[in-house]
Amino acid sequence: MKSLKELFRIGYGPSSSHTMGPRTAAEKYLRKHPTASRYKVTLYGSLAATGKGHLTDAAISEVLGPHRTQIQWCPDIVLPFHPNGMKFEIVDEQGSPHEAWTVFSVGGGALAEEGESELNTPDVYELNHLADIMRWCSERGMDYWNYVDHCEGTEIWDYLREVWQVMVEAVERGLEHEGVLPGGLNLQRKAPRYYIKAMGYGKNLQSRGLVFSYALAVSEENAGGGRIVTAPTCGSCGVVPSVLYHIHKSRQMSDIRILHALATAGVVGNVAKTLASISGAEAGCQAEVGVACAMAAAAANYCFGGGLNTVEYAAEMGLEHHLGMTCDPICGLVQIPCIERNAHAAARALDANMYATFAEGIHHISYDKAVIVMGKTGRDLPSLYRETSEGGLAEEYYK
Numbered sequence: 001m002k003s004l005k006e007l008f009r010i011g012y013g014p015s016s017s018h019t020m021g022p023r024t025a026a027e028k029y030l031r032k033h034p035t036a037s038r039y040k041v042t043l044y045g046s047l048a049a050t051g052k053g054h055l056t057d058a059a060i061s062e063v064l065g066p067h068r069t070q071i072q073w074c075p076d077i078v079l080p081f082h083p084n085g086m087k088f089e090i091v092d093e094q095g096s097p098h099e100a101w102t103v104f105s106v107g108g109g110a111l112a113e114e115g116e117s118e119l120n121t122p123d124v125y126e127l128n129h130l131a132d133i134m135r136w137c138s139e140r141g142m143d144y145w146n147y148v149d150h151c152e153g154t155e156i157w158d159y160l161r162e163v164w165q166v167m168v169e170a171v172e173r174g175l176e177h178e179g180v181l182p183g184g185l186n187l188q189r190k191a192p193r194y195y196i197k198a199m200g201y202g203k204n205l206q207s208r209g210l211v212f213s214y215a216l217a218v219s220e221e222n223a224g225g226g227r228i229v230t231a232p233t234c235g236s237c238g239v240v241p242s243v244l245y246h247i248h249k250s251r252q253m254s255d256i257r258i259l260h261a262l263a264t265a266g267v268v269g270n271v272a273k274t275l276a277s278i279s280g281a282e283a284g285c286q287a288e289v290g291v292a293c294a295m296a297a298a299a300a301n302y303c304f305g306g307g308l309n310t311v312e313y314a315a316e317m318g319l320e321h322h323l324g325m326t327c328d329p330i331c332g333l334v335q336i337p338c339i340e341r342n343a344h345a346a347a348r349a350l351d352a353n354m355y356a357t358f359a360e361g362i363h364h365i366s367y368d369k370a371v372i373v374m375g376k377t378g379r380d381l382p383s384l385y386r387e388t389s390e391g392g393l394a395e396e397y398y399k
């Protein structure tokens, strides 16, 4: 598995695969060909189908230069390696293209060339299955975060501290930001109102209302192009911060425990990324919000004193009960159903934590198996439901 730095990426929304990934690809191409007078970028499959709503063209043109960049949209051509394909070319004086580079935005902001899992990033974890990691930890009397420390070295904690800081800032900014989100749906930001209403309720309802408000805050910041952390993607970036911020505030949880919880969530997300996918275009929303819920459930369970088994069960439940969930964002914007979906997944993560605690970790389906099923289900989903905005809610909205 790759470093957690490849999973928790700090950047700007609204989409890790459709905005962050293409922006990084454009930066790489520009570094190689800085002096070209014109560039042509062809977007394929899902990148072309929902790229306008996700601001894919804007992200690429901003890097290469808006006046010298031509974007070609090919939503009907899906390259076999991955649905998020893009081809960069230089165009000469005669209008002929040269120096073609085809690259894929494979989820969470990561890039890959055909046949590779991710560009130029080494594996830093030897074990890819949670069952093996659990065994490694159990034999040494350790927790999941110890395995992160063992594989990544102590500098990972500085990075996770920065991640946590950006998450906190996104929650707190989002709770203050009012107004309408960009994109044309005229969707109003809801986080400040949810927060204020929640504060007026008694303890139980307040707790749930606050979790909703924190997730809305981060997801709305993302939809508005704000600075967030992919956890594991931009579209699902509200779930983990919401749960951790809530636990941090309501239980006076120490920063170090929150960082250990983030590392635990990272292991869970990394296993899904390695064995299946964290890309909505590849495997539907189960791979984004489903994995985010698993990560948050594991983090919550660790925070509340869970051991290796209950953390694994909480993660499994967070993912299992999102299996089959489609990706059909209206107008290709990361707004409906994405923003509300983050709020619900945050609440579900806390439920999964509690359920796993009551069950004392005893269960029949392992997290690894749920991940494998998620990958298979994703491949079986028609492309209508994999971030093309051609089916489901995206289609029904205009009827």
Ligand code: SF4
Pocket (backbone or CB within 6 Å): 235, 236, 279, 280, 281, 284, 285, 286, 288, 289, 326, 327, 328, 329, 333, 334, 335, 337, 338, 341, 387
């Ligand atoms: S529906 Fe889910 S997978 Fe699709 S863009 Fe929204 S958050 Fe991402």
